Each structure stands twice: as structure tokens, then as C-alpha cells.
Amino acid sequence: MEKTKEILNIEDLCISFEQYEKGLRRVELNVITNLSVNVGEGEIVAVVGSSGSGKSLLAHAVLGLLPKNANVRGRVSFRGELLTAERIRELRGKEICLVPQSVSYLDPLMKVGAQVRHSRGDEDSIKRQERLFGDYSLKQKTAGLYPFELSGGMARRILLASALMESPKLIIADEPTPGLDLPLAKKAMADFRSFADEGNGVLLITHDIELALEVADRIAVFYAGTTVEEALVSDFEREETLRHPYTKALWRAFPRRGFQALDGVQPYVKDMPAGCPFAPRCGLAGPECAGEIPLRAAAGGTVRCVRFSGGEEINGGKEAKSNEA
Amino acid sequence: MGIQIGKFIGVNIAKAVLLIIAISVVCFILVSASPVDPVRAYVGEVGMANMSQEALQQLNDYFGVNTPFWERYFNWLGDFVRGDMGQSLIYRQPVADVIGVKFINSMALMITAWIISGILGFILGIIAGMRRGSAADKLIKGYSLLLASTPSFWLALIMLMIFAVWLQWLPIGLSVPIGVDASEVSIFDTARHLILPALTLSVIGVANIALHTREKVIDVMEADYIVYARACGESTRQILKNHGLRNILLPAITLQFASFSEIFGGSVLVEQVFSYPGLGNAAVSAGLSGDVPMLLGIAVISAALVFTGNLIANILYGVIDPRIRRSMLHE
Numbered sequence: 297m298e299k300t301k302e303i304l305n306i307e308d309l310c311i312s313f314e315q316y317e318k319g320l321r322r323v324e325l326n327v328i329t330n331l332s333v334n335v336g337e338g339e340i341v342a343v344v345g346s347s348g349s350g351k352s353l354l355a356h357a358v359l360g361l362l363p364k365n366a367n368v369r370g371r372v373s374f375r376g377e378l379l380t381a382e383r384i385r386e387l388r389g390k391e392i393c394l395v396p397q398s399v400s401y402l403d404p405l406m407k408v409g410a411q412v413r414h415s416r417g418d419e420d421s422i423k424r425q426e427r428l429f430g431d432y433s434l435k436q437k438t439a440g441l442y443p444f445e446l447s448g449g450m451a452r453r454i455l456l457a458s459a460l461m462e463s464p465k466l467i468i469a470d471e472p473t474p475g476l477d478l479p480l481a482k483k484a485m486a487d488f489r490s491f492a493d494e495g496n497g498v499l500l501i502t503h504d505i506e507l508a509l510e511v512a513d514r515i516a517v518f519y520a521g522t523t524v525e526e527a528l529v530s531d532f533e534r535e536e537t538l539r540h541p542y543t544k545a546l547w548r549a550f551p552r553r554g555f556q557a558l559d560g561v562q563p564y565v566k567d568m569p570a571g572c573p574f575a576p577r578c579g580l581a582g583p584e585c586a587g588e589i590p591l592r593a594a595a596g597g598t599v600r601c602v603r604f605s606g607g608e609e610i611n612g613g614k615e616a617k618s619n620e621a
Numbered sequence: 622m623g624i625q626i627g628k629f630i631g632v633n634i635a636k637a638v639l640l641i642i643a644i645s646v647v648c649f650i651l652v653s654a655s656p657v658d659p660v661r662a663y664v665g666e667v668g669m670a671n672m673s674q675e676a677l678q679q680l681n682d683y684f685g686v687n688t689p690f691w692e693r694y695f696n697w698l699g700d701f702v703r704g705d706m707g708q709s710l711i712y713r714q715p716v717a718d719v720i721g722v723k724f725i726n727s728m729a730l731m732i733t734a735w736i737i738s739g740i741l742g743f744i745l746g747i748i749a750g751m752r753r754g755s756a757a758d759k760l761i762k763g764y765s766l767l768l769a770s771t772p773s774f775w776l777a778l779i780m781l782m783i784f785a786v787w788l789q790w791l792p793i794g795l796s797v798p799i800g801v802d803a804s805e806v807s808i809f810d811t812a813r814h815l816i817l818p819a820l821t822l823s824v825i826g827v828a829n830i831a832l833h834t835r836e837k838v839i840d841v842m843e844a845d846y847i848v849y850a851r852a853c854g855e856s857t858r859q860i861l862k863n864h865g866l867r868n869i870l871l872p873a874i875t876l877q878f879a880s881f882s883e884i885f886g887g888s889v890l891v892e893q894v895f896s897y898p899g900l901g902n903a904a905v906s907a908g909l910s911g912d913v914p915m916l917l918g919i920a921v922i923s924a925a926l927v928f929t930g931n932l933i934a935n936i937l938y939g940v941i942d943p944r945i946r947r948s949m950l951h952e
């Protein structure tokens with residue numbers, strides 16, 4: 297299905313946490329199940345989903361940053377090569393850069409200039425950092441501030457500059473725009489666009505679907521820890537070209553379509569229904585939705601819904617699962 | 622900014638003065654309520670029996686036995702402000718001179734123990750925290766928990782038995798060899814006599830700082846900024862160097878200064894066990910023999926010492942932590 301060379305390919309990613317409940321009963325908390333996304337060269341793929349759907353976990357899983365009690369299954373490959381724990385350690389910070397979600401990711405006792413430069417003090421690094429500060433309308437003396445002295449928007453720009461300091465192949469940006477005013481958000485998006493156009497990839501994590509539609513090439517829609525649909529941006533022009541009932545519901549909730557908000561809330565990880573997680577809120581749901589839901593490819597996208605009849609089934613099922621991620 | 626610092630200094634001097642007044646009043650009340658008779662303490666049982674009524678009257682007047690409490694207190698305070706802490710009854714020397722000597726001995730002991738325990742505790746805490754759950758961690762944690770609940774005098778006795786009695790590596794007590802002229806005592810002798818008490822105090826001090834550092838390391842290593850440093854390709858060693866140490870060191874230094882009072886408390890008992898001629902030892906002798914001026918002097922000096930430790934902790938906190946330093950400057 298790809299016309300372009302693949303940078304990141306995530307297949308059937310499952311993440312669960314081991315937790316101890318009252319009475320020391322061990323429970324396995326499945327927060328991400330059968331998640332698949334890929335990013336090709338020159339592409340910006342937006343991951344869209346509401347809060348708690350597992351977007352940050354996805355970013356952290358790719359970079360091998362999950363805590364020890366996390367259990368990861370599935371396959372992640374980078375430029376065709378299966379990512380092992382050792383390989384991730386070599387790549388992160390060089391080939392793959394993260395724009396983290398909040399200021400808490402900055403060292404509270406270190407000046408932000410040094411943090412953007414990743415503690416390097418050579419002339420090139422300083423030049424590049426000063427240029428990035430200029431690009432993002434940060435005063436040069438911002439470099440001498442500590443994170444607690446930054447406003448939310450300044451912190452966001454610092455985090456962006458920090459990723460743009462390097463020359464990676466892939467940027468994973470976790471909610472890079474909240475707190476930025478429109479021109480700066482557009483500037484950040486334009487930077488991602490030109491970064492991608494140089495043959496790189498961007499995984500743009502956001503809950504702002506309208507922003508995603510403006511800049512991305514493809515959209516992966518997350519719901520309760522899984523991808524329900526991957527669609528081209530052009531598919532969002534009409535409801536009929538969208539594949540999954542949740543995506544259609546999102547489409548109808550756009551301001552310019554009259555804000556038809558969807559009833560109910562995303563299920564909490566502890567009481568996830570069997571089969572399709574969207575079934576309890578879906579108008580088309582039936583008994584089949586509680587079973588295994590295969591991934592289908594159709595018209596340049598994918599969908600996980602038994603009600604969708606077009607396209608063909610992708611064999612991404614059980615036997616293809618390997619253990620390394 | 623100048624006003625800020627001026628205010629800070631002013632407030633702390635006022636605090637110190639109030640503290641010293643409060644301590645001395647409490648000591649005065651306690652001493653007055655105790656059955657200790659300074660005259661009896663000064664001349665001794667036999668002397669009392671052989672003394673003429675007149676001489677007794679003179680001494681009573683000198684020690685102010687019949688003077689009202691507040692008058693006696695203000696006499697003492699007035700002299701104290703002028704630098705006169707009175708005459709020690711057991712040493713028969715001005716209290717200030719005796720304390721001067723004891724103070725230096727004690728400081729040598731406490732500062733040695735304080736530095737060793739601080740550095741060792743910090744290193745052990747980092748090793749334990751970085752390798753949580755490993756054998757090294759269990760050993761360090763076990764050691765610290767065990768020592769945190771060990772009475773210092775008991776440990777002192779054990780050390781004495783092992784190193785001085787059985788192995789005979791180190792002297793049993795005092796700060797100089799017995800029977801050697803004071804002028805022939807070398808710095809080496811002094812150091813040798815310092816080892817056991819300082820070691821005992823350090824061993825105890827390590828526990829506290831190691832446990833605190835360990836907790837802090839575990840906390841810090843789980844923080845978001847460590848996760849991000851990892852995402853930027855830093856190795857565990859680089860992370861510890863670039864982000865870990867400064868975030869761990871800050872509370873550790875503060876704690877170490879604030880814990881000066883604990884080392885001081887421990888030193889009273891340890892000095893006693895090793896007959897080390899420091900402030901703690903002097904305090905015990907003064908207490909046992911009813912040397913009131915000495916007791917008061919030591920109480921005030923000790924309070925000032927502990928206060929200074931805490932004050933340094935507060936100041937350092939402000940100097941090292943940019944969050945506090947900058948907010949003070951910006952005001």
C-alpha cells in the first residue's frame with residue numbers, strides 16, 4: 297500500500313501495565329491493544345484521539361521509555377529494521393527525536409538554553425540554538441532562564457527547539473501546539489512540513505483534528521488504546537469516504553458541521569468491552585462487534601470495524617505477533 | 622535586593638538572640654529548681670563541714686544563693702553580653718576559656734564525622750537508589766536501617782571493644798596520650814585519638830543521609846525530565862551527571878547541614894564513652910557536679926552551634942536552588 301519508503305512501522309502494538317490492587321491481587325491493565333500506525337518518508341502522520349486514548353504511551357513505547365512495569369508486545373520497525381531495546385538506545389536523540397508533552401520534561405535546575413543544546417557548548421550548537429530562538433520569537437536572554445520562569449507557550453517553543461536542534465529522520469511530537477498562539481502554531485506546523493518534505497517523517501500526536509487536517513498527510517484515529525482507522529486527509533472531505541463510525545462521529549462534531557457531539561465517554565481501561573471498544577457508543581453495534589475485529593485495508597487507508605465491507609482483510613492477526621518491540 | 626538580604630540577616634540575628642535568651646531562661650529555671658547547691662559543689666562535702674559561718678556567708682553571697690531569680694538571671698545575662706560567662710566550679714577557670722578549648726576539640730570531632738558521613742552517605746545512597754532492588758541496595762538499606770536504630774553509646778562501646786581492646790590498633794580514650802608532656806603531643810597523636818570517636822559518629826551519621834539520598838534518587842530517576850533525557854539519547858551515566866546529581870545534591874546538602882544537631886547530640890554520648898575532652902563530655906561532668914556556670918555556658922554555645930547549622934542550611938538552599946534564589950531577587 298505504500299508508495300513511499302517506510303520510516304516507522306508499528307504493527308499490533310499491545311501495552312499493558314502490571315498493577316497490584318487491594319489485597320495484592322495482580323492485575324494486567326491493557327492500555328493499548330493491536331495498535332498499528334506507519335509513517336513513510338516525506339510524510340506527516342497525525343495521531344488523533346481524545347485524552348487517555350494512549351497517544352503519549354505510543355510515543356514513549358517507540359522510544360523505549362516506558363516504565364519497568366510496562367509489558368510491550370508487537371512489532372516496531374524503523375527504516376525496515378526491527379527495533380530492539382539496544383537499537384532504540386542507539387537511535388533516540390539522533391535518528392528519532394521526541395517533542396515531549398509538557399514542561400515537566402525539562403530539568404528544573406538547568407537553564408533552558410543548555411537544555412535545548414543538550415548540554416553541548418560548541419559554537420555550532422550555540423549558533424543553531426540562537427537561530428531557533430529567533431525563529432520562534434524567543435528573546436535570546438530566554439536561554440538563561442530556568443523552566444519555572446517560562447510561560448506555557450515559551451516552554452512549548454523550547455521543547456520544539458530542542459527537537460529541531462538535531463537532524464533526525466523522525467520527529468515524534470506529543471501535543472506540540474497547546475499554549476501557542478495561531479501564528480506560532482502555524483510556524484511550528486510549517487517547520488514540520490518542510491522537515492518532512494526533506495524526506496523525513498513526523499508522527500504528530502494531537503487531539504486537535506482540525507489542525508491535523510491542515511498539515512498532515514494521513515490521520516490515524518485512536519480510540520481507547522487502538523487505531524480504529526487510518527485515513528488520508530482527503531478522506532475527511534466527505535463523511536462517506538470515512539470508514540469507521542467513530543471517525544464519522546468525529547467528522548460530524550466539527551464546528552463547521554454543526555457540532556454534533558457524540559454521547560457517552562471512552563471506556564476506562566479497567567472496564568474495556570471485548571471486541572470493538574467503540575461498540576457501546578456505536579449506533580451500528582451488534583453481537584458480532586464483541587468478537588475479534590480484523591484490520592481491513594481500503595482505498596489507501598485501514599479500518600477496524602466488522603460493519604465495513606469494502607477492501608480486504610490484512611493478516612495482522614494473532615500468528616504474526618512477535619515478542620520484541 | 623539589598624533590602625531583601627538586609628532583612629534576612631536582621632531577622633536571623635533577632636531569631637538567634639531570642640533563641641539564646643529562651644534557652645538560658647529555661648536552663649536557669651531548671652537549675653534553680655534542682656537541688657544542686659553551688660556552694661556545696663564548689664567547696665565539697667568536707668569543705669562545707671570545716672568552713673566558718675562567715676566564709677560560708679561570703680560564698681553564698683558570691684554565688685547569689687539568696688538573690689531573687691530574675692536578678693540573678695539578669696546579672697548573668699549582663700556578664701554574658703560582656704563576654705564573661707563566669708567561673709567554672711570544677712575547672713577553676715573562666716568558663717569561656719574552658720569552653721574555648723573543648724569547643725575546638727568537639728569541632729574537630731564533629732566536622733570530621735560530619736564530612737565523612739556526608740560524603741559516604743551520599744555515595745552509598747546514590748548506589749542504592751540507582752540499583753534499586755539489587756544486592757548492593759539491600760545491603761546498604763539494611764545497614765542504614767540497622768544503624769538508624771542503634772544507640773550511639775552502644776555502638777561506641779562496641780567500637781572501643783573491637784579496635785582498642787581486642788585489636789589494640791587505636792587508643793582507648795582522651796585526646797592525647799597519657800603521661801606525655803603537652804608540648805610533645807604531635808598532631809599525629811591527636812589525629813589517632815580522634816579516629817575512633819569520629820568513626821563511631823560517622824557510621825551513625827551515614828545511615829540517615831544514605832536513606833534520604835536513596836529515596837531522592839529513586840524519586841528523581843522516575844521524573845519526567847529523566848525520561849526526556851533518556852529520549853534525547855543520554856546514557857544512565859550522563860543522566861546522573863547532567864541532571865541527577867544537581868537534583869539530588871540540593872536536598873542532600875540542606876539535610877546534611879540541618880542534621881548537624883543530630884551529630885551534636887550523638888557526640889555528647891560518644892565523647893562520654895571515649896572520655897574525649899569535648900563539649901559533650903564537659904557538659905556531663907558539669908551536670909554531675911553541679912557546675913552551674915559551665916552548664917549554662919555550654920547550653921548557650923550548643924544552641925548557637927545548632928542554630929548556625931540550620932541557618933547555613935537555609936541560606937544554602939536559597940543560594941543553590943534557582944527557584945528560591947530568583948524569586949528572592951525578583952521581588
Ligand SMILES: Nc1ncnc2c1ncn2[C@@H]1O[C@H](COP(=O)(O)OP(=O)(O)OP(=O)(O)O)[C@@H](O)[C@H]1O
Pocket residue numbers: 313325327345346347348349350351352353354363397503565
Ligand atoms: N504508568 C502507567 N501505569 C498505568 N496506567 C498508565 C500508565 N501510564 C499511562 N497509563 C494509562 O494509559 C492510558 C493512556 O495514557 P496516555 O498518557 O498515553 O494518554 P494520552 O492519549 O496521551 O492522553 P492526553 O491527551 O491526556 O495526553 C491512560 O488511561 C492512563 O491512565
Ligand SMILES: [Mg+2]
Pocket residue numbers: 351352353397470
Ligand atoms: Mg499525552
